[in-house]
Amino acid sequence: MRFLHGLWARLPRPLDPLRSIKVKFGVVTVVTACTAVLIVLWGYALGFRARQTMPVGVLISLGVVQLIAHGMTAPLREMTTAARAMARGDYSRRVRASSRDEVGELAQAFNRMAADLAAVDRQRREFVANVSHELRTPISALRAVLENVADGVTPATPEVLESAVEQTERLGRLVTQLLDLSRVDAGADTLERTTLDVAAFVAEATAAYPDARLDIDVAPGLAAVADRDRLHQVLANLLDNAVRHSPPGGTVTVTARPAPDGGLSLEVSDEGPGIPQAERSQVFERFNRGAASGTGVGTPGGGTGLGLAIARWAVDLHGGDIFVVDSPSGCRIRVLIPRAAACDGN
Structure with missing residues (x-):
């Protein structure tokens, strides 16, 4: 039949x-x-x-x-x-x-x-697997530390407590990314632009990585008009991506310059494996983790594939652009935030 x-x-x-x-x-x-x-x-x-x-x-x-x-x-x-x-x-x-x-x-x-629908279902499955892995790793490490301290196996030294804090911070970053993703899906697109002292802003964002080797180069007296929280999302995700993929002892460089149109040009580069030319158009898509992975100073593993997607969303809200720049080594990502007058109509 x-x-x-x-x-x-x-x-x-x-x-x-x-x-x-x-x-x-x-x-x-x-x-x-x-x-x-x-x-x-x-x-x-x-x-x-x-x-x-x-x-x-x-x-x-x-x-x-x-x-x-x-x-x-x-x-x-x-x-x-x-x-x-x-x-x-x-x-x-x-x-x-x-x-x-x-x-x-x-x-x-x-x-x-x-x-x-098949692509969305595949991405959903990958996302659930990635988030489950990202949650399980710090929770297991945190549980092991606390059990050892509670059982008296390990004394509650500052170093032990600091390792526990690092795991909770990792969990906090993941939860923040998930909340940011929910804002993207909900269409939250309001901006509260203020005048930022770029040097102070970059210093505040990079302070979250005390163990990383950072080279900060900000033009003197540089100011920008942008939403502080959204721009912090951009820089934090770029830094997290760069630190994670840098080799041990590698340097992450943060550069801020005036853009040709009078806005802000912000670059974050690392000394990691870089992004292949064929993948550069996809790295800012949601759930894309890329082929390269690193075990740098920051969060280990390949991440959830949400950071760069959230960064692109925040840049788009400003009417700007984010893209991978050619570099002889490592990865170099540039963010262009236009002048406020240029994006008032967005």
Whole structure:
């Protein structure tokens, strides 16, 4: 039975070249009428009456219609089957979209939707796995430290307590990223622009990495008009990414200069493996963790793939731009924040 169904599905669809389903219905009607009339006339020529040839003509007409109209409604049936499979979590089904009419266009749109849903489902699974891993690691480390202190195995020295604080800070960063992601999905796009002393702002952001080797280069007297919290999200995520992917003893460089339009040009570079040219257009997408991974001074592992996506969102709110700059070694990311007057209309 399955073999016959597959064979029927592979039969040619003669009406597929027609671009309108109305024309197809017209062709089916004309073919049906002509077939019935020809059968009746053929019966008269052989001496049969119309009441004898008419049922045969109708049956033959139905068979001819099945052959020529094959495929007109097949995509609709396939979409019904695929939709039921998608409801069960199977997004691999696709519809054969060979016709050029409205049903064919619907089938193509359905296939695109199925592909998008499959990509979203894959990203969701990867996100859950990444977040679960990121949560499990600091929680396990924190639990081990606290159990050792509680059991008297390890004395509560400042070093031990500092390691516990580092794990809680890592958890805090992850929770912050998840909250930022919820703001992105909720469409939170309000800005509270203030005039920032860039040198003081950069010093405040980099103070969160006391163990990292940082080279800070800010133009004297540089000021910028931006939302402090949003811009802090940008710089914090870039620093976290750079510190994490830097090799032990590597230097992370933060550079701030006036932009050509009078705004702010902010760069963060590291000495890590860098970002391949083919991946540069994707690193700012949500859940993208990249091929490279590092175990620098900061958070170990490859992260959740949210930091750069959140940074791009915050830069977009300012009407600016964020991109990877060519560098002989490591990764270099530049942020351009335009003058406030240039983005008032955004």
